[in-house]
Amino acid sequence: MSKTPSPVKTLRDVWIPMEDGCRLTARIWLPDDAETNPVPAVLEYIPYRRGDGTAARDASMHPHFAAAGYAAVRVDMRGSGDSDGVMLDEYAAIEQSDALEVLRWLAAQPWCTGRVGMLGKSWGGFNGLQVAALAPPELQAVVTVCSTDDRYADDVHYTGGSLLASEMLPWASTMLAWNGRPHDPATVGDDWEERWVARLDQTPPYDEIWLRHQLRDDYWKHGSTGEDPASLTAPVLAVGGLGDPYRGAVFRLLETLDAPVKGLIGPWAHNYPHQASPGPGVDFVGEALRWFDKYLKDIDTGVADDPDLRIFVPDGNHAAGSDVDRAGRWVGVPEWPGPAVEMQSLPLDGGAPDSDGIEAVMRSDAPIGSAGGSWLRFGDPTGDPVDQRGDDAHSYSTTFAPLGADLDVLGVPAVRLRVSADKPVAQLAVRLCDVHEDGTSELVTAGLLNLTHDAAHETATDLEPGQQYTVEVPLVATAHRFLAGHRVRVAVSAAYWPWAWPSPEIVQITVHSSGDNALQLPTLDGGQVTTPTFGPIREDPQTSYTVESDRFERDVTHDHATGHVTTRIRTDSGRFTDHADGRYLEGWSEDVFTADPADPLSAAVECRREETVGRGNWETVVRTRSRMSADAHEFLLTDHLVAEKNGTEVFQRTWEHRIPRNHV
Known part of the structure; x- marks a missing residue:
């Protein structure tokens, strides 16, 4: 060593x-x-x-x-x-x-x-x-x-x-604000403001770039x-x-x-x-x-x-909201892939099929997704998923019998289904849940699939309404122990807001009875693994820095008069101060996701950011506002940035784009 x-x-x-x-x-x-x-x-x-x-x-x-x-x-x-x-x-x-x-x-x-x-x-x-x-x-x-x-x-x-409504615009908005922060005069010299304004003028929002590449x-x-x-x-x-x-x-x-x-x-x-x-x-x-x-x-x-x-x-046995x-x-x-993990195929049976072989019908206007927490999580408890029972109730689901012994899952689960849709553009959201003995449904992992795409997501083709397709939805890789007495649940829906941008029309997806409908579950043989150990985490060296703790807020509201479901996420970054030279940095962000499940064209994401950098009698502020919405044919993007030095505006710009939807 x-x-x-x-x-x-x-x-x-x-x-x-x-x-x-x-x-x-x-x-x-x-x-x-x-x-x-x-x-x-x-x-x-x-x-x-x-x-x-x-x-x-x-x-x-x-x-x-x-x-x-x-x-x-x-x-x-x-x-x-x-x-x-x-x-x-x-x-x-x-x-x-x-x-x-x-x-x-x-x-x-x-x-x-x-x-x-x-x-x-x-x-x-x-x-x-x-x-x-x-x-x-x-x-x-x-x-x-x-x-x-x-x-x-x-x-x-x-x-x-599927387009990640919960992530694409928020990340682009964050980068627009972060890219707008100034150079440090103490490092680059007296022309810092000229450099800063030139960077503000030449650095674009990234959302427009990403949205032009939907395949x-x-x-x-x-x-x-x-x-x-x-x-x-x-x-x-x-x-x-x-x-x-x-x-x-x-x-x-x-x-x-x-x-x-x-x-x-x-x-x-x-x-x-x-x-x-x-x-x-x-x-x-x-x-x-x-x-x-x-x-x-x-x-x-x-x-x-x-x-x-x-x-x-x-x-x-994880309590939601616990860090x-x-x-x-x-x-x-010892080996990956290797014999310690075996893929089990568990047939799905969401209910007795009718005379036409239909097991279930799902509609994309069901209010599903707000219990899923953040797609990209940074460890704050407000981003954790919460009890899934509400979403499960609006989904096509199969809940397996209580387990007689602990079951360890390790790898990439997948769900195979025989489905048809009544519209040319549709998507599926699939969740794997751990149902506790008290009925709590814990989200283990999930996956999205745009049904119009080929397997490589390189081409998209309208679905033929009523035509049956066998599809496989891979879930995000996971590791999880389902305890004895718990039950494995698979829940499938035609929408998942605000993770997935809604299809342009309300879609009805039918699950057809088929021997192909199954959960592919990678299970771990505990007799073929070792127990690794790690050294203690090292203490941080002493520095001249102080950092205040971040503060997080997340609230979900359901307006029963309008039908709108709104998720608001607010993050206040802890103030960083370098006491050796007096530099400080602080900022906040707010993301608002709103949609009426009965009107997919009502979906909108709005993001605001503010970043402050200063030292002594020098202070700069960058503020951004971004909005994304869509009609049946186009996405509508607006980004706005304002930069100030010591309270005086030095730069502002608005970018607006209309970008065709391509099977999203």
Whole structure:
């Protein structure tokens, strides 16, 4: 393992030049003696502002890497933080090209051995895989957290071909506001305002881009490393959370990569594992160091002998709204895929079919979905799903007999159905629930499917009304123990607001009696697993930062006079202050999702954001408003941004777009 911790020095503002003249800013933590005893580098490359946005989080990891004998490097991407340029979209080719230049620059520094690893969560996890697929010789190990190898399948834009109403506009709105935050005058100099206004003028809202690509086309294939798994030759440690929708990528990477790969999935949401909520968390820094020590320092840390997958299996006794440690156990699955998991096929029987062989009829005007919580969760209890009984009552459901013994589920469940629709555009939402002995229905996992799409989501065709189709709806990968006495439930609906944007017309979907109707349930043989252990989570180093706790609100209202169901989510980000130089950052967001289930064209999403950055007598504020709605043929988008310096407006713009619907 790594040697005794080294004293660490911090280079706060380092400029890395690109070939086109653009400069990227970095913060670097180094062992004191790195100039005379070079070390490998660990790179985190994201657009979230190293000086304030992620400063506290960075301090929980990177000094530990430096103390363990690495150059820990946190780079703001082009168009973010104090770096030059503009960021025109997520995961653009220039982002990956810049990363290659950063890797070459790092390898050439006198304090670096020339060997580099990449580490990151979410965006940084995505681009770690994307850059590795380009096979730069400097990049010799990747730790990817809460990311995906398929940008269309399970990112915040579409899933199962359904448009994610709860995520697409909110994320675009967030990026519009975050991209609008200014450079720091203390870093870039007196022309900071000129740079800021130029960035505001040139950086577009992203929602319009994403909405013009409603099928899985070349736009989404770019940056999706699952298109060519063989391109990934660097060893990959893939980390996910059971409360995070990207967790399926961990299973796919284990199944498709030829390079050394291991998986780690805990109970947490979209978080680093050492900051896990819900817990229990793990010593993520220690796990990353084991990986990097093996592949950047050639130290035998035992990672090659780890089970293919280490995963937390929670018990089915979780109280909604709880952010404390979940009950359950860690298991190590020696091989993935392997004999420890067997797929069971359980026939669905939602009721006796009538003389025409019809088991059930579902309508998309049923008020279903608001109990599902947030699709993308960050660990705050307000995002948790709540009791599903109300949604279950409006769904086609099969509830199996009480279990005589505990049943462990691990993998990707799927539901196969024989269905027909009375309209040309329709979708399905399928939920797997754990029904407790008191009747509480706990959401385990779910999946969406646009019925007009082919299996690859590359083409869409009108459904023939009345024609029967056999479809399979994959659910998001999961791990869960159904306790003895509990019951497994499958619930199917034709709508799921606000996760899925409604079909343009009220749809009636018929489930036809068929031997094909079944739940495919991956079950775990507990006799073929091990029990992994983890070290204690490391204490955060002392810094000059304070961060107030975030505050979250979520309320759902049902207006019985108008029929509208409205979900409002409010987040107040805790104020960050760097007491060493007085810089502060704070912000808030509010998302409102409203729809009358009886009128699918009433659906609308409205997002507001405010971001404040300041120091002393200098303060900037960015405010954004975004709205998305639709008629039968088009989506309507409006984005508005206002920027102020010390209370005086310096920039404002409104963007409006009408974009044709394509079987959504």
